[in-house]
Amino acid sequence: xxxxxxxxxxxxxxxxxxxxxxxxxxxxxxxxxxxxxxxxxxxxxxxxxxxxxxxxxxxxxxxxxxxxxxxxxxxxxxxxxxxxxxxxxxxxxxxxxxxxxxxxxxxxxxxxxxxxxxxxxxxxxxxxxxxxxxxxxxxxxxxxxxxxxxxxxxxxxxxxxxxxxxxxxxxxxxxxxxxxxxxxxxxxxxxxxxxxxxxxxxxxxxxxxxxxxxxxxxxxxxxxxxxxxxxxxxxxxxxxxxxxxxxxxxxxxxxxxxxxxxxxxxxxxxxxxxxxxxxxxxxxxxxxxxxxxxxxxxxxxxxxxxxxxxxxxxxxxxxxxxxxxxxxxxxxxxxxxxxxxxxxxxxxxxxxxxxxxxxx
Numbered sequence: 488x489x490x491x492x493x494x495x496x497x498x499x500x501x502x503x504x505x506x507x508x509x510x511x512x513x514x515x516x517x518x519x520x521x522x523x524x525x526x527x528x529x530x531x532x533x534x535x536x537x538x539x540x541x542x543x544x545x546x547x548x549x550x551x552x553x554x555x556x557x558x559x560x561x562x563x564x565x566x567x568x569x570x571x572x573x574x575x576x577x578x579x580x581x582x583x584x585x586x587x588x589x590x591x592x593x594x595x596x597x598x599x600x601x602x603x604x605x606x607x608x609x610x611x612x613x614x615x616x617x618x619x620x621x622x623x624x625x626x627x628x629x630x631x632x633x634x635x636x637x638x639x640x641x642x643x644x645x646x647x648x649x650x651x652x653x654x655x656x657x658x659x660x661x662x663x664x665x666x667x668x669x670x671x672x673x674x675x676x677x678x679x680x681x682x683x684x685x686x687x688x689x690x691x692x693x694x695x696x697x698x699x700x701x702x703x704x705x706x707x708x709x710x711x712x713x714x715x716x717x718x719x720x721x722x723x724x725x726x727x728x729x730x731x732x733x734x735x736x737x738x739x740x741x742x743x744x745x746x747x748x749x750x751x752x753x754x755x756x757x758x759x760x761x762x763x764x765x766x767x768x769x770x771x772x773x774x775x776x777x778x779x780x781x782x783x784x785x786x787x788x789x790x791x792x793x794x795x796x797x798x799x800x801x802x803x804x805x806x807x808x809x810x811x812x813x814x815x816x817x818x819x820x821x822x823x824x825x826x827x828x829x830x831x832x833x834x835x836x837x838x839x840x841x842x843x844x845x846x847x
Contacts, residue, residue: 492623493631500670501631518843519639522614522673523835524629525599526658527646527790529621530589534580539573546621551657554719576793583796592619594790594822595646601828602835611836612845614638620658630665634673640842641673644835646789648687649729650680651715678838682729683736686830687789690821692740695784698818705782705816707749708741709770710734711799712787714752714761727762733786749773753785753803754794767803774810781807782816789827791820 496502529546531538547553547564580589587593595617603615614636618629633641645658659677666672681687695708712730720727734750741748753766766783773781783803785795800817807815821827 492625493628495627496668500668501634503670518845519673520612520614520637521640521839521842521844522616522633522636522638522642523602523839524616524618524626524633524641524643524662525595525602525646526618526620526626526629526643526662527591527595528654528792529619530591530792531580532623533588534577534584536573536577539576539580540569542622543573544569549621549653549657551660552653554716579793579797582801583791583793589792590796591790591792592617594820595619597823598646598790598828598831601823601825602832605828605832606836609832609836610846613835613839620654620661626658626661627665630662634669639671639673640675640839642676642678642835642838642842644678644838647787648680648682648733648789649712649726649787650682651726651729652719652724653715654726655679674842676838678834680729681834682733684834686834688733688736688740690824690826690830691784691786692737693826694821694824695737695741695782695818698782698816702816705780705814706778707747707773707781708738708743709749709751709766709781709783710737711751711753711766711783711785711803712762713785713794714755714765716757717760717762720762730762730787737786753798766799767806770803770807770812771810774807774812777811779811779813781812781814782818784818785820788820790822795820 529542531542544564547568550557553560553564583590585593587596599615599617603613606613606615614633616629616632618624618626620626630641643658643662645655647654650656662675662677666675715724715726730752731750734748738748749769751764751766751769752762755761755765770781770783783799785799788795795817804815804817
């Protein structure tokens, strides 16, 4: 059972450990530990309507996620969305729930455990914690874990390959907000993106290649990324560009011609125009045009979740097959695959370069 969530400070700051004696000079300064904070989006605590409602309220209240004036958005959120949507999502979450909880949380915790073990095997003493931007364990909880463990250096790695204001930036916002309540703040670094990093592209391409070696190549590989309102891109969000750069790097590694793969965007929410082409209608049209064998991969996710296991592997599959498709393969995310954990550890160690990592 995980430790209870760290409460918000009662005053301006969280309490710090009292010094053993007031006069510490000229005692030598002891370099603190190095910590790594792995962050993913978040998940409900359980597949129930109340838990989903709590999660959605926190998620959809973030002004970086919903860029609509609060006086307009608040009645919509607390009216039709939070009253109706949680009940509709219960059976979808129930269908993917794992023994240890939500797949997103289970795989993120396994990724953290894998990085921790690999760093230890390399002789490095590094604290590794998991924080979810929304839900539990919170970023606040993870930051306090690292702080209480004596970490004076913290690397935050948002597990979003592509950068967006609505994902990576809001992680940075929350980490710095929590740090603002510490008298003794750590030195901090952030990984902004790793969308074309060979440490990400190579294990993903190898996984797709291994799938093809066993099942054969499809007529077309569909790379489905999470969507974003078009307005955000027009205002300067680089997510769309990052997604296409990921697709190009992955296609190049796989040796695919331009007509052998397709980029689409999923998980549209609300009436506004989002990045296109949309995944589900695109695959329906592919089937109607005579494409009968496709594989789908989601390079915007490093861990499977509702959007991949339910939306893509179940809903989109059904749409494709009903439209005349014959074979639909969803290729899972990297999750806790050993090659990915090796690469993620390499990424972490690279980003920690120059910091005083103690030998284990």
